[in-house]
Amino acid sequence: MFRDAPLRLFVPGLLIVCQVLVAAGEATAQSRALGLDVSAWQGNISTSSWNTLHNVNDRDFVFIRSTRGGTTGYYNQNDPNNNLGGNTLSQRYDDPYFAQNITRATNAGMLAGSYHFARPDIVANTGADEADHMLQMAGAWMRPGYLLPVLDLEAGVSDRSNNDMAQFAVDFSNRIHEVTGLRPMIYTSGNYANYLQGASSALQDEVVETLPYLWSARWPNQSNPDAIPIQTGHPKDSYSPIYGPWDDSPNPTHPWSFWQYASTGRLSGYNNGNSNLDLNVAQGGVEFLKDHLAPALWTGGDSGEWTDLANWNSGQTPTAPVSVRGQAARVGTLTLPEVRLPGADDTVLLDVADAAVTVTLSSGAHSVRRLIAREPLNLADGSLTIGVVPSNDSPAASLVVGAPVAVAGGELSAHTIEVESQQQLSVVGDLTFASLQLASSTSAPPASLAIEGDIVLSPLADGEAVIESFGGLSHPGVIDPGGSAYHWQVTDGAAETDVRIRAAIATGSFIKTGDGTLSLEGTTGYSGDLDVRSGGLRLDGLLLGNQAEVSLATGSLLTLNQPASADAIGRLTIDGVPMGVGEYGAIGSGALFESALLAGPGRLLVTEVALAGDYNADGVVDAADYAAWRQAATTGAVLPNETTTPGQVTSEDYDAWRANFGATLTSAGAASAIPSPAGSALVAALGCAASGTRRRRPR
Numbered sequence: 001m002f003r004d005a006p007l008r009l010f011v012p013g014l015l016i017v018c019q020v021l022v023a024a025g026e027a028t029a030q031s032r033a034l035g036l037d038v039s040a041w042q043g044n045i046s047t048s049s050w051n052t053l054h055n056v057n058d059r060d061f062v063f064i065r066s067t068r069g070g071t072t073g074y075y076n077q078n079d080p081n082n083n084l085g086g087n088t089l090s091q092r093y094d095d096p097y098f099a100q101n102i103t104r105a106t107n108a109g110m111l112a113g114s115y116h117f118a119r120p121d122i123v124a125n126t127g128a129d130e131a132d133h134m135l136q137m138a139g140a141w142m143r144p145g146y147l148l149p150v151l152d153l154e155a156g157v158s159d160r161s162n163n164d165m166a167q168f169a170v171d172f173s174n175r176i177h178e179v180t181g182l183r184p185m186i187y188t189s190g191n192y193a194n195y196l197q198g199a200s201s202a203l204q205d206e207v208v209e210t211l212p213y214l215w216s217a218r219w220p221n222q223s224n225p226d227a228i229p230i231q232t233g234h235p236k237d238s239y240s241p242i243y244g245p246w247d248d249s250p251n252p253t254h255p256w257s258f259w260q261y262a263s264t265g266r267l268s269g270y271n272n273g274n275s276n277l278d279l280n281v282a283q284g285g286v287e288f289l290k291d292h293l294a295p296a297l298w299t300g301g302d303s304g305e306w307t308d309l310a311n312w313n314s315g316q317t318p319t320a321p322v323s324v325r326g327q328a329a330r331v332g333t334l335t336l337p338e339v340r341l342p343g344a345d346d347t348v349l350l351d352v353a354d355a356a357v358t359v360t361l362s363s364g365a366h367s368v369r370r371l372i373a374r375e376p377l378n379l380a381d382g383s384l385t386i387g388v389v390p391s392n393d394s395p396a397a398s399l400v401v402g403a404p405v406a407v408a409g410g411e412l413s414a415h416t417i418e419v420e421s422q423q424q425l426s427v428v429g430d431l432t433f434a435s436l437q438l439a440s441s442t443s444a445p446p447a448s449l450a451i452e453g454d455i456v457l458s459p460l461a462d463g464e465a466v467i468e469s470f471g472g473l474s475h476p477g478v479i480d481p482g483g484s485a486y487h488w489q490v491t492d493g494a495a496e497t498d499v500r501i502r503a504a505i506a507t508g509s510f511i512k513t514g515d516g517t518l519s520l521e522g523t524t525g526y527s528g529d530l531d532v533r534s535g536g537l538r539l540d541g542l543l544l545g546n547q548a549e550v551s552l553a554t555g556s557l558l559t560l561n562q563p564a565s566a567d568a569i570g571r572l573t574i575d576g577v578p579m580g581v582g583e584y585g586a587i588g589s590g591a592l593f594e595s596a597l598l599a600g601p602g603r604l605l606v607t608e609v610a611l612a613g614d615y616n617a618d619g620v621v622d623a624a625d626y627a628a629w630r631q632a633a634t635t636g637a638v639l640p641n642e643t644t645t646p647g648q649v650t651s652e653d654y655d656a657w658r659a660n661f662g663a664t665l666t667s668a669g670a671a672s673a674i675p676s677p678a679g680s681a682l683v684a685a686l687g688c689a690a691s692g693t694r695r696r697r698p699r
Contacts, residue, residue, distance in 0.1 A: 030285025030393050032231050034058055036267070037115065037260065037278045039065035040077070040095045044331060045270065050108040052269030059110065059267070061282065061289055063150055063187075063215075063258075064101045066114040066138035068093035069122070070129045074326050090125050093117075094137050094324060100332030102141055111289050113147025114138035115187060120156030120168045127171030135179055140318035140336050142180045144296045144346045147289075149176060149184045150215060153192050162198035166207050169196070173210035181297045181313065185213035185257065190235075193244025204245040213292065214246045215258040215280075225262035230281040235259050257292060258282055284393035290369060291394050295349040296342035298359060298375065306361040307341065314340050342368050344387055350375040350403070361410060371414075374402040379410035379429070386414035397437070401425050401447075408452075415460055419447035419477065428453030434460040436467040438477020438503050446475040449503070451510070454487040459516075462494035468502035468523075481508035481528065490516035490535055497538060512537045512556070532556040539602070543567050550604065552597045560585070560602025568605040577617045578610040580642030592647050593638070609641040611665050613657035617641060621660045629653055 036059055038045065053059045069075055070090025077093060079086065098114065105112040116134040119125050134149065135142070142149050151172050156165060169186065176184050188196075193216075196207055218235035221228050234254045235242045246255040258280050265279035282288055300311030309315030318336045342348050344367040350359055351374040358376040367385040371377075386398045397418035399405075406426045413432035419425050421441035427449065438447040449467065459465040469477035479501065488510045490499050498516035502523045509528035512518055515535045520526050522541030529549040530537065538559040544550070547570040552558055554575055560567070572579040574597060585591030585603040598604070613621040615628040617640040632639050633649045644652035 030287065030391065033060040033282040033285050033289050034230075035061035035063070035110075035258070035280040035282065036265070037063040037065075037280060038097075038101060040097050042097075042270065042275075042277070044097065045101060045104065047104050047107070049269050050104045050110070053267060054105075054108045054110050054269075057267040057269045059269075060286060061111040061113075061147065061280070062101075062105050063113055063115045063147065063280070064098055064105065065095045065152075066098040066116060067095065067130075067134045067136075068117040069119040069133065070125045071133045071136070090129065090133075091119055091122055092133060092324065092327070094321070094327045094330075096328040096331045098137065099321060099330055099334050102146075103332075103335045106145075111147055111293065112141075113149060113292075114141055115150035115152045116172075117152045118155060118168070118172065120153070120165060121159045122156075123159055125168075127168040127173075128175040131172045131175035131179075135176070137321045139180070140320065142176070142182055142294060143316075143318070143337060144294050144314040144342060145337060146294055147292055148182055148213065148294055150187050151184050151211065152187045154187070154189060154217075157192060157195050162195055163200055163203055165192075166196050166199035166203040170203070170206050170210050177210070180294075181299070182294055183210060183212060185215055185292070186211040187215040187217065187258075187260070188244075189217040190239050190242040190244070193246070194241050195244075197241075197244040197248075204248070208245050208248075208251070213257045214243065214255055215260065216242060216256040217260040218242055219260070219262050219264075222262060222264045225265050225279060228261050230259070230261055235261075254283070256283055257288075287388065287391055287394035290345055290388075291347070291396075293345065293347065296346040296368070298350050298352055298357065300357070301352075301355060303356075303358040304360070306359055306366065307364060309339060309341060311359075312342060314342055314346070341366070345369050348372070350377060370396065370398055372396075372400045372402065373405050376403050377405045379405075379407045379412055381410050383411035383413070383430075386412075389415045407431060413460065419449065421447055421471075421473075424448045424450050426450040426452050427455050430456040430458065432458040432460055433465050434463055435465070438467070438469045438479075440469050440471035440473035440476045442473050442475065444475050446473075447477040448480055449478075450480045451482045451486055451488070453482070454489070456489045456491065456514070457499045457516075457518075458491040459493045459495060459498045464495040464497050465499045466502065467499070469504065477503050479503050479505045479524075481505060481510050483508070485509045485511050485529070485531065487511045487513050488518065489514035490518045492516040492535065500540075517557075530558070532558055538600075539567075544569050544604075546570065546607070549573070552595075554597070556597060558598055560598060560600040560604065562600070562602030566591075566603040566605035568607055570606075570608040571610060572604060572606045573610075577640050578614075579606055580609060580639055580646060581606050582642075582646030609643050611641055611660070611663060612643045613653075613660035613663070614641045614665075615639045615653075615657065619665045621657060621663045625657055626654075629657055 069092045071092060073089025073092050075087050075091035075093040102112045118130055153169060173184055176182060216235040218239055220238040235256060243255055247253060260278055260280050262279045265277045266273045267277055270277055297313045298311055299313050304311045317339060346368050347370040348368045349372050358378060360378045360380055361382055361384060362380045363382045365383045367387060370388045371386050388398050397416045398414040399417045401419040401423050404424050407429045409429050411430040416435045417433055418437045421439040422445055440446050492515035497519045500519040502521045505524045505526045511531040513533050517536030519538040519540050520542050526542060527545040531551040533553045534555050536557045540561045543562060544567055546568050549571045550569055551573040566583050583592045583603050583605050585594055586598045587594045587596055591603050613625055615625040642653060644656055
C-alpha cells in the first residue's frame with residue numbers, strides 16, 4: 001500500500017522551486033548540527049550522560065545500533081573471528097543497550113534513530129532477512145519522532161560481487177519499505193561506496209533510489225578531530241571518490257546527509273572525556289535533521305478522518321522487540337513510543353499507492369511541521385497549522401498541494417504553499433500564509449487557487465503575503481474567483497500591504513472587506529468589477545476594464561498606482577450613490593472630482609451612469625430630480641448620474657432629465673453612456689458626489 005518512491009525533501013538541486021521558496025522564507029544557512037553514534041561497545045550510558053551530551057556537548061542527534069546479522073544463529077562480538085566456534089548461521093546479534101539508549105537519548109532532547117550492521121560477508125545472508133531482524137528489534141521506533149533507520153554497510157567486499165552487494169542493499173531497503181513505508185539511509189565508507197559503483201548501471205540507480213540518504217564515513221584527522229572543519233568541509237575534501245554513485249550526475253556534488261568525521265572523538269558527557277566516541281555532523285541545522293525524521297504516513301487503506309489514530313503510522317500500537325533465546329538480556333526498562341496523531345515536528349505524507357483515498361479533517365486544532373498532499377485533503381472544519389519556514393537547510397514548501405486540497409469551512413495556516421501543476425487549492429474559510437506559489441505548466445490546466453465562497457486572507461507574522469505563479473511556462477498559475485462575487489476579507493497586519501496578488505485572475509469579481517490592504521498587480525490581468533467596502537485596495541500597475549463598475553464605501557481606500565492617463569471604467573458608486581461621468585482622483589490630484597476614498601497618482605475616468613437624469617439617485621426619473629437640478633444650479637453642487645457636462649449644472653442636464661422622465665433603473669436597461677465629444681480630441685469626465693468627494697475649483 002506504500003507508494004514506491006522516497007520522500008526527498010532536502011537533497012540540494014532536486015526541487016527547482018526551492019530557491020523561490022527560500023527567498024520567501026529564511027535565507028541564511030544554519031550551523032551544521034552535531035551528533036554521534038553508539039552501540040554496546042559504549043556500555044551503559046547513564047541518563048545524566050545523555051543530558052550532558054546534548055546540553056553541554058551540543059550533540060543534537062544520535063544513531064544507535066539495534067541489530068547485527070540475520071534472524072538466525074548467534075554472534076559473539078568479542079570473538080569476531082569465531083575462534084571459539086560459537087558464531088552460527090546468520091550470526092544474529094541483538095544489541096542489549098539499544099532500547100535503553102534510544103529512550104534516554106530521546107528524553108534528553110536528542111533526535112535518535114536505529115542502525116543495523118549488515119553481514120553480507122556471510123554469503124548465505126540476504127538483505128531481506130537482515131531487514132526482518134532489524135524490524136523485529138527496532139521496528140517500534142520506525143515511526144514519526146525518530147530518525148530514519150540506517151543500513152550500515154561495511155562488510156562483505158571480499159565475499160560478494162559488486163552486483164551481489166548492490167542487490168543485498170536494495171533488498172534490505174525494499175523490505176523495510178514494504179513493512180513501514182520508509183526508505184532507510186545508508187552508512188558506508190568510500191571503499192564500499194565505490195564497490196557499489198562497480199555494479200551495473202541499473203543497479204547503481206536502484207541503490208541510490210532505494211537508499212537516497214547517505215551517511216558517509218571519512219576520518220581526515222584521527223589524531224586531532226577538533227581541527228576538522230566540520231562546519232564548512234566535506235568528506236570528499238580528503239578523498240575524491242568517497243560518494244560512489246550518489247554524486248553521479250545529475251545528483252549534487254556533495255550528496256551526503258551525515259558525515260562520520262572521527263572515531264576518536266572525546267566528549268565530557270561520556271566517561272568524562274576519557275574514552276573515544278564516533279562523532280558525526282549533519283549537512284544542515286535542526287530543520288535539516290527534522291527532514292530526516294520518519295514522516296507521518298496515512299496507513300488507513302480507505303478514506304477517513306484525520307483524527308482517527310488507526311489511519312496513521314504514528315497511531316499504530318508499537319510491537320515490542322522480541323526476546324530470542326541465547327541473546328544477551330535487554331538492559332534497562334523497555335519504554336515503547338507513544339501512540340499519537342501527527343504532531344508539530346512531523347512531516348505528513350499523504351501518498352497511498354493503488355487506492356483512491358480522501359483525508360478529511362472535521363474538528364480540533366492540529367499542528368504539523370510540513371505536509372505533502374498527494375491524496376485529496378478536505379479541511380471541513382477545525383484548523384491545521386503547518387509550521388515549517390522554508391530555509392536553505394530545509395527548502396521544500398510548508399504545504400505541497402500535489403492533489404486537490406479544499407479548505408471547506410476550516411482554517412489553514414502555512415508559511416509557504418506550493419500548488420503543483422494541474423492541481424487545485426480551493427478555499428471557503430480562513431487562509432493564513434506568507435507565500436502561495438501556483439505552478440505554471442506546458443499544457444492546461446495550470447495550478448489554481450479556486451475561491452468557492454467567502455474567504456479570510458491573513459498575512460503570516462505581520463508580513464506581506466504574496467500569491468504568484470512560478471515556473472515561467474506557457475500556462476501560468478491562475479486564481480479563479482468563482483461564479484459569484486464572494487467576500488475577500490483581508491486582515492490588517494503591520495505591513496503597508498497585507499496581501500499582494502501577482503498571479504493571473506480569471507474572469508469574475510469579488511467584494512473586498514476587512515481592515516487590511518490588498519494589492520492587485522498588473523500581472524493579474526483582473527478585468528472584473530471592484531466593490532471595496534472596508535480597508536484598502538491597491539491597483540499597482542493594473543488598469544480596469546472599460547465596462548468595470550467600481551463601488552466604494554466610507555472607510556475604504558482605493559489606491560491608484562497606475563499610468564498617468566486616466567483609467568476608463570464604466571460606473572462609479574460611492575456609498576450607494578452613482579457618480580456622474582468625469583475624471584476622479586485623490587484629494588490634491590488635480591482631477592475634476594476629488595475624493596478622500598481615492599489615493600495615489602492615478603485617476604478613474606467614469607464613462608457611464610446608472611440612469612441619466614436621476615439626480616437624487618433614487619432609481620426613478622421624476623419631479624424630485626427636477627428639484628435637485630434646480631437646487632444644484634443655484635448651489636453648484638455635483639449631480640449624481642450626470643452625463644452631459646461633467647462638473648457643471650447646465651440646461652443640457654435639464655434636457656437629459658426631460659428626455660428620460662418616467663424611466664426607472666429596471667426600464668432603462670443598459671447604462672447611459674457619456675455622449676461622444678464634439679470637436680475635442682479628449683473627453684475626460686468622471687462623476688462624483690457623496691462622502692469625501694468634491695468638485696475641484698477652477699484655478
